[in-house]
Amino acid sequence: MAKQRVVVVGGGLGGLWATLRLAEAGHSVDLFSLFPVKRSHSCCAQGGINAVLDIKGQHDSVEQHVTDTIKGGDYLGDQPPIKTMCQDAPGLVRTYDRMGVTFSRTPEGIMDQRLFGGVKNRRTCFAGATTGAQLLYGIDEQVRAHEGGGRVRKLEFWEFLSLVLDEQGVCRGIAALNVRTMKVETFRADIVLLATGGAGLIWGRSTMSTNCTGAAAARAYQQGAKFANGEFAQFHPTAMKGHDKLRLMSEACRGEGGRVWVPRKPGDTRLGRDIPENERFHFLEEWYPAYGNTCPRDVASRALVRVTRHMGMGVRGQDIVYLDLTHKPREFLEARLGGILDMYQTFAGVDPYTNPMEVFPSMHYTMGGLWVGYEKDGQTGGMAHISPKNHATSVPGLYACGECDFAYHGANRLGANSLLSASFSGRVAGDAAAAYLKNLKSSCDKVPDSVHDAERKRQEEINQALLARTGGENASTLHHQLGELMQQYVFVERDNAGLDKALAGIGELKERAKKISLDDKGNWSNQSLPWARQVQDMIVLGEVMTKCARLRDECRGSHYKAEFELKQPEGKFAGDPEYEAYTEKWKANNERWLKHSIATHTPAGPQVEYWPVDSSVMPPTKPRDYR
Amino acid sequence: MVRNMTASTTVASHKEIHFKIKRQDGPNSQPYWEEFKMPYAPQHNVISALLYLREHPVNTKGQRVAPVAWESNCMEEVCGACSMLVNGVPRQACAALVDDLAQPIVLEPLTKFPIIRDLAVDRQKMFDALIRVKAWVPLDGSQDVHEPAPRISPADQALRYAFSRCMTCGCCMEACPQYHDRSDFIGPAPLGQVALHNSHPTGGFFKSDRLHALMDPGGIAGCGNAQNCFKVCPKDIPLTHAIGALGRQTTVQWLRDLLIK
Amino acid sequence: MTDTTPGLLDRYQFQLRRLHSLSGIVPIGFFLLFHLLTNSTAFLGAERYDTHVQQIHDLPWLPVIELLFIFLPIAFHGILGVTIAWQGKLNVRQYPYMDNWRYTLQRITAWITLAFVAIHLLHFRFAYWFGEPEYASAAPRFFDFTRQGFLHLWLPAWLWIWIYVVGVAAAAFHFSNGIVTFCITWGIAVGFEARKKLSLVAGALCIVLMLWGFVSLHALTTMTRTAPGAAEVARGNEQRISTPYMARHEAPSAARE
C-alpha cells in the first residue's frame, strides 16, 4: 500500500495533540498553520484546565465533573463524549505534567488546584496565570521532537483555503496559500483534520486573538460540512475595553476570591477604591448566594448586563462593573495571577493591586462549530476510545477537533473546560484518524491530478479576481460593520426583531463583500488578500450564527431571549408546587428545543435542521439552578 | 524596564498619532521610510494603530499605499508574534501603548533576522535551534501512564516557570551583540530553554545531549556576557541565570568527558 | 578574522573559548598581579625594587618560564581575543545598560591592552632589538635603568607616562571585569545575587589595581635613590654609575632631574 498522508490544519492544542498522536502511530503529518504553531491562540488561555484530582479533601469525583459540565452546558451537550472526556482528564493532565508543563505546585510538590466558575470543588490545574501558553508549549515541544525526527513537517505561514473533494465528495487533500509567496498549492492527503480554533473575530472585537476568524471552518462549511449550534457563543463576563481586543481578565480572578460589584449610587463619581464597603453592591453574591462570584459565565454575563443596562448602575453610568482583588495580599496575587494583573497594568495603565479593575462582558468562545460524530461505547455509556467515527465531520475524510468543533460544551462552556476539550478532542481525533487510515483501502495518490488542478485553479481565480477588482469596498470596514451588528444584536441578550435586523444587515454585507477591492495588489506577502477572504468567510459564518439564534425561540445556556424566558419562581425551590410547575414547563420546552441546530450551506443561505441530543448519561430532570 | 526608557514624553495632548515606518517590499528590495498620521484616540497600542492604518493606508503625502505588513496574533504580549523595534527598542508592539511613546513613533523590523516584508521578519532559525538543543522532555508516548511527573518543589517550579514563559519573540536575540549574521552563536533564547529542560527531573535524562549540542560549534561559546538579552526580554526571563547555570553544567560535562570517557 | 584559523576555531570553539577565558586568569592574570606587585616595590625604594627584580632574573630556566607562562599564554589569549572582539557588533548606544557598557569596555580595553603590551614589551623587554642595552644588563641597578627608560628613551617622558596610565587602567579593567565574566562563563557565578556581589568586588579590585599601577609608575618615574646602595659605595660616587640610555643619548645634567 502506498504511503499514507495526513494533513492537520491548525497547531493550537487541538491540532498539536492530533499531530502527536498520528506521529506516534507512525504516520507522517503535514501540519499547516497561519504562523508558527507556538503562537496559536491557545497561548492566551490563562486560568487553567479541569481535571478531577481530588487533592483538596472535597471528595471531588469524575461524576461530579460530568454533572457540572452537562449542567453548565444546559444539557445541550452529547453526554457520552462528555463523560469520557471527564474520565480521561486526570490522565491527560498527568501527561502534560510528564511533558514538563510548569503547573503550579502545592508545598508537597504535586499539582495544585484552584476554584473555577460553575463548580463548587477546586478542580482546575494551572500554571500561574499562563496555563494555555504552558500547555501549548508542552505539546509543541513534543511535536517538535517528532519534527526533528522527520515525522512531522510544519507548513507554517500557509493558509488553508479549501478542501480538495473527489467525485464521491470524499476529502482528498487541501488547497493552501503560501502567505509569503502568495502561491496556491494543493496537498494530497488520505485524511484532513481541522483544528483551526474559534471565531471570535466575527464579533469584531473579542477576547480572542486577531487570527481567530473562523474562516477555515467557514470554508469547510461552504464545501458541505455541517455546522452545529452556531447560536451558542460564550460571553465572558470580565474583559477589559480596547480598540483591537477585549482583553480577558480570567475567571481565575474570581476563583481566587475576586468580587464583582458596582457602586450602590448610580453614577457615583468617586474612584472605585474610595467607595466604602457598605456602598458597594455585590450583585452576584446577592443574587446567586450559592455560587456567588463564581456562578457560570452565561449567568454572570447576564447579571452584568442587567445591572448596567437595565438597572443603570454601571460604573460612571457606562457599560462597566468592577472586578475587585484589592482585598487580597499582593504576594498571593503575584504568585497566582501575576501574569494577567501585569497585563491589566500594561494596557489599562492602572494598578489592579490597589484599584478595582473595570470590566464588561465580551465575546469569548464559540461553543458551536463543525458538527462531529462519535461512537458510543455500549458497555460504559461513554465514547469509544478509538473509533474512526469520533470527531469525523459530515464530509468523509474530514475530521475536526478543538474549538472549531461543536462537541462537549453544549449551550455554555464551563471555565477551564476548553483547554481540556481542545486537548482531549485533539487526542481522540488523532486516534480516530489513525483508525480511519487503517481501514482505508484507496490511496490519495490515486486521485487524478485533474481533481487537484481544478481546485487549485478555482482558488487562484478567486485570488486573481480579488486582486483585479476595483469595487471600492474595504475589507476592514466591512469587518467592523459585521462586528457592530453582532455586538448589538447577537450578544448576551437577543430578541427576534434585532436578529432579523442583523440578518438583513449581514445580507447587505454579503453583497458589498463582492465589491471588496484591495489596497495591495502585489504578489509578495500580500496581507490584504487573505484578510479580504477571511472577512468574506466571517460574514458567511456570522449569518449561520445569527440565523440559528433567530430560529431558537428559547433560553438555553448562553442563548437568551427574554421573550421566551421560563422565569424561575423566586424564593421557591424543588418540592414547592410553584417550582414543580416551572419544572414541568421546562421539561416541555426541552421536548421542543433540547436539540442541536445543524446548519447546511446552500447558495441561498444556511438551511437549519434539528438533531437529537444524547442525554443517556444524565437525563435532564432538574432545571439548572445556581441560586 | 525597557518600557520606561522610551516613555520620554506623554502625548495625550496630541491630536494625531504620527508614525515613521521603515518599509521594505521584499527580502531583496531597498528599504525606505514612510510616514503616516492617524487621528488620536486614547489607549491605542502600536498594533491597534497599524490595524487602523490597514483600513486607511494613506501616507503623509496623501498617497494611498499598500498597507504595512507585520505579524501579530494575541494582542496581549503572550504569542511573541509582533516583535519589532519601537522607537529603537525591540519589544512587543501590541504592548507598546501609543500614550507612552514619544512621537513620531518610529517602527523598524528586527535587524537580526531576514526581512520578509516591512515589519515582518523570518524567525525560523530560532525554532530550528530548539530542535537542535532537544528542547523537550523525552516521553515514551503521550498515553497516560497513570503516574504524573516526579514531584517538583514550589521553588523549583517557580524557577522553571520563569523560563517556561519564553514566547520565542526574538527580542533577546535582537539585542545581543554576539548574535548576528557574522556569528554562528545560537543566541540567548534557546539557552533559556535548555536550562528549563535540564532542570526537569526527567527532562534531565537528555541533559548531556543538550549540553553537547551547546558545546558544539555555534553553541553557547558565542555568548560574551553582554547581558542585554535579559534586559529586553518582555517576559523577564532570567536568561543570564540560564547562561551561568549552563556555564557550570558544560564545565562539569566537559570535565566528565575528559576524565571518564 | 576567522579565516586565519577557520578549521580549528570552528571545531574547538567551545574548548578554545574556555581556554581563552582561563588563560586570562591563569596565568596571565596571576602574572599581572605579580608584575604589579614587583613594580610597586619601587615605592619602597630603589633597593627593594632592585632586589626583587634581581630575584626574578635569578630564577632558573627563566626564558622557559617566560615563554610558557607569559609569552605563549598572552599570544594565545591575545590572538583569540582579537577574533572574539571582532565577532561582537557593539550596540551600547542603542542599549546603554551597565552590563552592556562593561561588555563593550571589555572589548575596547582588549584592543588597548593589546597595543599597550606590544609597546611595553618593545620599551623594556625587547628594546635591545633596536640596539638598546638589554634589561638584564642593568643588573643590579634595575630601578635606574627603568627610570631612564621612561625619561630618556625614544619618547618624551610625559607621553610615556600617559601611555602607561592608559595601559595600566585598561589592563586593570580588563582583568577585573574578566574575573566576573570568567565566573559566568565557567558557571562559578550563576545567580543574580552572586553576580552582583562579584561585580562589586571586581569594581573594587579594578580601582585598587589602577591605583597600584599608578603608584608604581609614579615611584619609577619620580623617585630617586635616597642613599647609595652598599655596592655603589664600594665602587665610589653614585654619579659614576653608567646609565646605559644616558650614555647613548648624551647624558643630561643631573640638575635636569
Ligand SMILES: Cc1cc2nc3c(=O)[nH]c(=O)nc-3n(C[C@H](O)[C@H](O)[C@H](O)COP(=O)(O)OP(=O)(O)OC[C@H]3O[C@@H](n4cnc5c(N)ncnc54)[C@H](O)[C@@H]3O)c2cc1C
Ligand atoms: C483570553 C482567553 C482565555 C482563555 N482561557 C481559558 C482557560 O483558562 N481555560 C480553558 O479551558 N480555556 C480557555 N480559553 C479557551 C481556549 O483557549 C481555546 O478554546 C483553545 O485554546 C482552542 O484551541 P484550538 O486548538 O482549538 O485552537 P487555537 O489555539 O485557536 O489554534 C488554531 C490554529 O489554527 C490555525 N489556523 C486557523 N485558521 C487557519 C487557516 N485558515 N489555515 C491554516 N491554519 C489555520 C492557527 O494557525 C492556529 O495554529 C480561553 C480563551 C481565551 C480567548
Ligand code: HEM
Ligand atoms: C606600572 C606599570 C608597569 C611598569 C612600570 C612595567 C614595567 C616593566 C618592566 C620594567 C619590564 C621588564 C622586566 C624584565 O624584563 O625583567 C616589564 C615586562 C613586562 N611587562 Fe610590564 N610594567 C608595567 C605594567 C604592565 C602591564 C599593565 C602589563 C600587561 C598587562 C605588563 C606586561 C609586561 C610583560 C608581558 C612583560 C614581559 C615579561 C617578561 O619579560 O617576563 N606590564 N614591565
Ligand code: HEM
Ligand atoms: C593582549 C591583548 C588582549 C586581548 C586582545 C584580549 C581580549 C579579550 C577579549 C576579547 C575578551 C572577552 C572574551 C569574551 O568575553 O568572550 C577577553 C577576556 C578576558 N581577558 Fe583578555 N585580552 C587581552 C589581554 C588580556 C590580559 C593582559 C589579561 C590579564 C590581565 C586578560 C584577561 C582576560 C580575562 C580574565 C578575560 C575574561 C575571560 C572570560 O570572559 O571568560 N586579557 N580578553
Ligand code: SF4
Ligand atoms: S527569552 Fe524573552 S526575549 Fe528571548 S525570545 Fe524568549 S521571551 Fe523573547
Ligand code: F3S
Ligand atoms: S546579550 Fe548576548 S552575549 Fe550573552 S549574556 Fe545575553 S547572550
Ligand code: FES
Ligand atoms: S500580538 Fe502576540 S505578542 Fe504582540
